Amino acid sequence: MSGRDLPSFDNDSRAVHQPLPHDSAHKHVTGEAVYTDDIPEPRNLLHAYVRLSDVAHARITRMDVSASRRAPGVAAVMTAADLPASNDVGPVFAGDQVFADDTINYWGQALFAVAAESPDAAWEAASLAEVDYQELEPVLTIDQALETESMVLASRTLDRGDPDAALTAASHRLDGEFAIGGQDHFYLEGQVAMAVPQEDGDMLVYSSTQHPSEVQHLVAGVLGIADHGVVVETRRMGGGFGGKETQPAHIAAVAAVLAQRTGRPVKLRLDRDDDMVMTGKRHDFKVRYDVGFDDDGRIQGVDFMLASRCGISADLSGAVNDRAMYHADNAYYLPNVRIVSHRCYTNTVSNTAFRGFGGPQGMMAIEYVMDEIARHLGLDAHEVRRRNLYGTDDRNETPYGQVVEDNILPQLYDELDASSDYAARRRAVDAFNREGGTLRKGLAVTPVKFGISFTTTHLNQAGALVLVYTDGSIQLNHGGTEMGQGLYVKVAQIVAEEFGVDLERVRITATTTGKVPNTSATAASSGSDLNGAAAQNAARTIKARLTRFVHEHWNVPEDSVHFRDGQVLADDLTLCSFPELCKQAHLARIQLSEAGFYATPKIHVDKDTLKGRPFYYFAYGIACAEVLVDSLTGEYRVLRTDILHDCGRSLNPAVDMGQVEGGFVQGMGWLTTEELSWTDKGRLTTHAPSTYKIPAASDMPVDFRVRLLESGYNQEKAVRRSKAVGEPPLMLAMCVYHALKDAVNSVAPPRTRVRLDAPATPERVLLAMEAARRLHTGAAAAEALEEVDE
């Protein structure tokens, strides 16, 4: 079916571990798959439009919406003053207002909303309102925030050993700083919600969200009703990537409160430009480092400052920055380490979850340092990285105290070195660059070790509802949402395998708060680990009841009973079909439904010190990239990429392969072409694909070789020994950035360093190359480096 060379993870299973197509694939290729904006519109539907601020920080001195109210086709206009209850949709802490009350805190903040008979009428009416401001001085950048100590949450420190003494004692010491840009999610389907009033003041909300339970809770708060009055349903999203974890609550709340006011259904679909201006993105970071190391490049001590731009509210920034701290080691043993994390308040949109959730930025910090150490010592960065890897028996404790028990990095290095032919290609790249031509090459290998579990321990729980009908068909519900990652098919595969039936017997239904309550977001790569295990637990409970019934009805030992190929067997003896068993069990009054639950074991964290075991296990991968750069323009191509990624015993190798390839390319976009740009007044200038460049098909590596680790096996008892795969592959793309840095350094004198901020756009690569060339001329290296730093 797959047409690809995929490893086999289990030859005995029929459904699970098999490379089956996405459950909606047949509907996607025919256009039948229904997204929120495709749901047949109710007859009396109204369309909403949100008017956004066009100033970053100001006091509202006058807001007159009377002209909007009088405009043709308008059913309602709502401002902060018109809200019936809460004006806040903050997920963890308050601070995210539905509509600005008296102060505007970022450019693009919602001022008020209009519901009208058509989207055009709503937009026209919204433009008629008059808003006067008194401008205030905004804080826009990380540097400004650090200078004024403008923080959205308290700074935190994670340390181990004595970094100051280690830095003093080390034979080599380097310090520096660099910046890492943010990233817009650019889910192809923008934010959208439709709210439909129900009896008794209840509200049904169709929302494109990764977190239906949170949308339910926050919408209820804004409407001033109990959670039980709101049902949120999500059949599928057209991509999420973290951008639909907290952000959809605002969209849904605007639609719902207008629906409540008018008594009519209301839909709010943001157009692309408004979506990009109005919703949070990946945090951009400023990193400072001070590192001490020996002659071989082994780190003795390192002191990091990680500062991120959080925007105007806490949102998820606490957990994002915690995860950045937890990944500032990536794959390396740091004997003496201090990581200080500043969570900067700025008058910009509140940054939020994005695939990797701070992990990528933390990893970039240490990978950058690895590269700097190698440049300084004149070593191959590949060798420096290998020398610093976590050990298997010693040198295996993370800065937060969790021991790396399942380290397969040395094996991944060996396999990738061989399959990518690294050593020979290193020599070839160096020889190519020694010729000194206009074109330069770069080559780099970077590993990934990514912690799996929400670092907020209580979120690591999930529920499922499995309903078996008397005809033997099964309906499957769980708290996870489908955003294209293949969660629905994976969980269905697990359930089908438990009952020994074809996947076609399992009907996957839309995620709804009415079936499984109090769910966590489908996030942190945890979707199939948590929901798959919850559904498996439900299926196993039903199966145990059926097995006991078989034992009593046919008088066979319970341990001889099994379910396979749609049949019920006692050892090799076929007793009846699965549907026949379900019918018989129902007549014998056996319960055929079950609500399953799962909570991840072993994990715990001390909230003050950040120490403990935040992660159930680690997911690993490794990647090698070779780039070709035009040193006169900074333009480049990725010539080849080799990836080896560990999915444990993959639940679905075809789906996982897609996650690895897609994650890598998305990460490549983050580190190469996706540049967010703001004016000095705080206006985002890159708010459409015309100015914000996500990878296109033509940007793929020319030669793209991706393999799943055939021997993958989760040492922890995650569902069917699989490993989470949503986020980890994104960080494989660090090799592309470091290959570009390698190419830049090829024009610099030996043992010098050149600053390169991310994303490494062609413009930045060109400027860095020009700075590298200047290092050859007269000025002392240190001075020149300082110049480059600016």
Place this chain on the structure above:
Amino acid sequence: MNVSLTVNGKAVSAEVEPRTLLVEFLRDELGLTGTHVGCDTGQCGACTVHLDGRAVKACSVLVGQADGAEVLTIEGLAGEDGSLHPMQAAFHEQHGLQCGFCTPGMVMAAIDLVRSYPGASDTTIRAQLEGNLCRCTGYENIVRAVRTGAANMEAQ
């Protein structure tokens, strides 16, 4: 204004505002919601349909411009018996999709690509798909799907 056009083989006639976009007409008037709106500005390709046999972005075409023309959308590709077009089948079997939002536009663009560049190399496929963005797959399976679909179309 009045427009008359053929959509997926059926004659359609309607009174529309002159500024109505083809994509609005398809989705809102005809209920053909398989054509998606991704960026609203003609760049992402999610709304790609065929206008007189050539791929166009339906968010950048007024329905008035399609007056008298033949429009084919993703819903009109499969045979009457439900059999998939070779390109649809290829995207299905090669896992050329994840969230599926770009898929209809991608399939429509790919069919035009194959007609314009018979026997296209991977390099040509990648270059010609530049106008259709996918945020999920990393394109590898999409390129495979187009290659497979092209072979199947040419074999027909």
